[in-house]
Amino acid sequence: MPPEKHVAICAFPFGSHPWILANMVGKLATAAADVRFSFLSTAKSNHVVFPPPSRAALIPSNLRVYDVGDGSPAGHHEASGDPRDQADLFLRAASANFQASVDTAERDAGRKVSLLLTDGLLTVVACEIAEKWHVPWVAFWFSAPHSLSMHVYADLIHQLRRNADDEEKTLDMIPGLSVMRMVDLPEELVMDPNMSVSCQMFRNLGNVILRAAAVVMNSFVEMDPEPLTADLKSKFSVLLHLGMLTLTPSSPLSLPASDETGCLTWLDSRGPRTVVYISFGSGPLSSPPPDEIMSLAKALESTRTPFLWSLTDRLKGQCLPGGFEERTGAHGRIVPWAPQREVLGHPACGAFVTHCGYNSVFESMAAGVPMIGRPVAVDQRICGKMVEEVWGIGTRVEGGVLTEGGMVKALEAVMRSEEGKAMREKAGELRRRLAEVAGPGGRAAADFKALVELISTS
């Protein structure tokens, strides 16, 4: 007999988003074995997240993966160039492309879709499809809860933000956000909505997401400021907190954690808390400009700080000073991809230079490692601010950009000073707290059960 329920999952196929969604869906498919799940993303993203044949074998049997068009014009192999243009092309065609793939998925399953599960960034598209098909939809919010709140209050923010002088105004009219300023707003919220399809969609997101049957947060209710959580709870029909989806026990579909690049073995040979780990996330939009990468490299070389750097071959070729790898080979290592969670959890890891992506910040916190933040885009200013000003577990680089002098100071402060010791102690306290709330008795475990129930009965 075919499974009774059929959940279609719409992925936003950029950066870490499809990985985290796939990890979550892997867990849901295991927990709700009689529900059919159809995971829809671009061929390029599916090929990375579910590469054949080895990882494909790990996919639960009730989960099928379908390719959707990436929006590139007919005749082009795939959208190319600026990642923002790729996102725009994808979003422009997303509604039609998802609907076409769902038709195939429904034919394969012999069942109509009963629920749509979507990345929160696809809110406008998902709402349009779900309302057309008369099915409920659930949105996953993978970023900081603060940024969701900013989207929900976008109209109010836009009324109050009239000119450049307003940039330093705090957002104290929004519950739980009094520490944030206008200038910390995610850029997709402040971009001119007439610029592109994605700008329009992101600008409308906050109003439309209120119509979701449920919103699932990638955070722990116990870790978020109470006024913020209480306010969001009052706005949504159902608000669930599944904890950091990359932290809680992984499904077979979590990000690759194997140590193919030998990072952990290399760390084994280093002293406790001596190595600085560097990564600017999983997508090209989050990398600082080449001259800043160059300045960071110079600071690592001049201070002889042991380092492990996750840096793509392209950036390595473009941005490092000539002969850098040869000169620093005795104390540094560059790899194209690192098993980040394991690296941060290694005793040799003393600090993390990060773009302050939401997952990276929480992975560092879960490992008790202090951070040096260089926020680059989207929600990273918010996360950087939390790290430095609210949690006290790191510092942002001087002037907001990487310079050799600023980086030397930051390394000294975090790796070797009393200030750095205090940051590490606070990070250690948060690590213990996170371990407690992520456990089987925590709220995240109860909310996961509630989501499985919702999926199985909607």
Ligand SMILES: O=c1ccn([C@@H]2O[C@H](COP(=O)(O)OP(=O)(O)O[C@H]3O[C@H](CO)[C@@H](O)[C@H](O)[C@H]3O)[C@@H](O)[C@H]2O)c(=O)[nH]1
């Ligand atoms: O060598 C590497 C590099 C990255 N990662 C993993 O990749 C993920 C990166 O996630 P995140 O830190 O959130 O960065 P982005 O991939 O850049 O994430 C995008 O999506 C996030 C969630 O919406 C936002 O917070 C960020 O600002 C946005 O850039 C983390 O789980 C890392 O552990 C590795 O495992 N190895």
